[in-house]
Amino acid sequence: MNSEEIQKCDAAALCRTYARYPLAVNRGQGTRLFSPEGKVYTDLLAGIAVCNLGHSHPELVEVICAQAKKLIHVSNLFYQEEQVELAKKLLGTCHLDRVFFCNSGAEANEGAIKLARRYMREGRGQERYEIITVTGSFHGRTLATLTATGQDKIKTGFGPLPEGFVTVPFGDLDAMKAAMNDRTAAVLIEMIQGEGGVKPLPEDYARGLAALCAERGVLLMIDEIQTGVGRTGKFWAHQHLGLRPDVVTVAKGLAGGLPMGAVMCTEEVSKGFPPGSHGTTFGGNALISAVAKKVIEIIERDDLCGRAARLGEHLRGRLAALREKFPERIADVRVHGLMVGIELTSPGADVWKALLEKGFVLNLTQDTVLRLLPPLVITEEELDAFAAALEAVLATA
Ligand SMILES: Cc1ncc(COP(=O)(O)O)c(C=O)c1O
Known part of the structure; x- marks a missing residue:
């Protein structure tokens, strides 16, 4: 099935409990997710803190x-x-x-x-x-x-x-x-x-x-x-x-x-x-x-606890710089290893959606908080790419 067919069947057959993202996923590999059409996403959510070792380890x-x-x-x-x-x-x-x-x-x-x-x-x-x-x-x-x-x-x-x-x-x-x-x-x-x-x-x-x-x-x-x-x-x-x-x-x-x-x-x-x-x-x-x-x-x-701590600190630096650059958009940055919340000053659905379109899967909670829970095997380069994408989105939004 392609994405559209999956969405149609879902709407017809499943209870309407979930506000789904506009994305079907049919394969995961490491830190990447793939749509049926082959679009590639960086997974910064890991099934909401589940796939800590990435997909198909x-x-x-x-x-x-x-x-x-x-x-x-x-x-x-x-x-x-x-x-x-x-x-x-x-x-x-x-x-x-x-x-x-x-x-x-x-x-x-x-x-x-x-x-x-x-x-x-x-x-x-x-x-x-x-x-x-x-x-x-x-x-x-x-x-x-x-x-x-x-x-x-x-x-x-x-x-x-x-x-x-x-x-x-x-x-x-x-x-x-x-x-x-x-x-x-x-x-x-x-x-x-x-x-x-x-x-x-x-x-x-x-x-x-x-x-x-x-x-x-x-x-x-x-x-x-x-x-x-x-x-x-x-x-x-x-x-x-x-x-x-x-x-x-x-x-x-x-x-x-x-x-x-x-x-x-x-x-x-x-x-x-x-x-x-x-x-x-x-x-x-x-x-x-x-x-x-x-x-x-x-x-x-693999000392993934240490890795989470180190990568969190790296991301904290990147996000702190973004907060300084966009004080009118970012209210707070909370980093605890690889449990990360970026609190925006206003509802963030537009920012979240723009990041999804750029190929980054994350979550928006409490309307204003971009939440990242990436696999613990994520790389510094992938986190940097996310920070660059967020910067681009905030600059244009
Ligand atoms: C802190 C906490 N407790 C409990 C739950 C419920 O877990 P489950 O969805 O596996 O029932 C969650 C799920 O998000 C959670 O984050």
């Missing part, structure tokens, strides 16, 4: 083929070597002790919410079930996770929503303190809001929050679904501040493009998931686990 393709011939799926009724090997590898990247594998970010956060509630009952014998989140956050689209999400537009029309969720203003520690009471089970929070416009937690706030949670016996659950797996220049964003959350959720980049999520927790908190308490059919199956293990091995071997 030869070593991932090899693992997928080999594992598919050996075993794709049995069930979590069985022990599987691939799953335990991945668990060891993943837990080796942080301070946490146990992991539950699932299939998406929303499912990981849903699992974390269930874990927190049941841990309070079974682990501590306390009736604590409230989950506190902050405004501007995004935690997923299941009923519990959209209730946790601090953006009203995500919730519209889906009520009645589950009870036991409180949202407080972003970055306001006094409001957080005031919201905590003897029903509070956990705080669920992103270190850097992704959908919210690449907005980092202020450092003092993040440290203060961790101390407050420890003092009040509230679980600190960090949603690293977008920031994890090397994206920000360390394997986990919370490691930049040396935080030790009780629970971390991850998905997106974990299995290089195959659907996988995970909830990681301390030994103590894992008491909240006794046998039979939680489960999922596909989570951590042999194929996905083998691929995810390879993803982590490559990230460590």
Whole structure:
């Protein structure tokens, strides 16, 4: 099918949930995407922080083929070597002790919410079930996770929503303190809001929050679904501040493009998931686990965290110069490794579209923020080419 035919079929057959970009993609190679007509794009989005190793990475393709011939799926009724090997590898990247594998970010956060509630009952014998989140956050689209999400537009029309969720203003520690009471089970929070416009937690706030949670016996659950797996220049964003959350959720980049999520927790908190308490059919199956293990091995071997940090700094220099040149167009530049937000002074659909026409795939979030989440294997030259294209667009827009 050509692009037009694909778009027509899509409009006729699929639910209208997505505001699609005017682009069909039928092949990906490294940092490049190809349309059916053969137009080439530089991918600065990586499937929204998913394809951290780029597209069709030869070593991932090899693992997928080999594992598919050996075993794709049995069930979590069985022990599987691939799953335990991945668990060891993943837990080796942080301070946490146990992991539950699932299939998406929303499912990981849903699992974390269930874990927190049941841990309070079974682990501590306390009736604590409230989950506190902050405004501007995004935690997923299941009923519990959209209730946790601090953006009203995500919730519209889906009520009645589950009870036991409180949202407080972003970055306001006094409001957080005031919201905590003897029903509070956990705080669920992103270190850097992704959908919210690449907005980092202020450092003092993040440290203060961790101390407050420890003092009040509230679980600190960090949603690293977008920031994890090397994206920000360390394997986990919370490691930049040396935080030790009780629970971390991850998905997106974990299995290089195959659907996988995970909830990681301390030994103590894992008491909240006794046998039979939680489960999922596909989570951590042999194929996905083998691929995810390879993803982590490559990230460590090729020091892609260091690469993300270095390339982010390089891009920061280029973008800072553009901000100086176009102060009336660029309001702010936020760079955290290869998680980058360029906040424009006005809605940026025209700039985003012009960049797409020039062959750069990125995302516009919150109307004014150009968001870049490129594969961690992107090159300096590709980032320079993007900066030059953005300069040209801003000069003519
Ligand atoms: C921080 C964060 N949490 C949760 C989610 C939900 O993940 P998924 O779309 O895999 O359900 C996302 C997705 O964008 C996210 O960025």
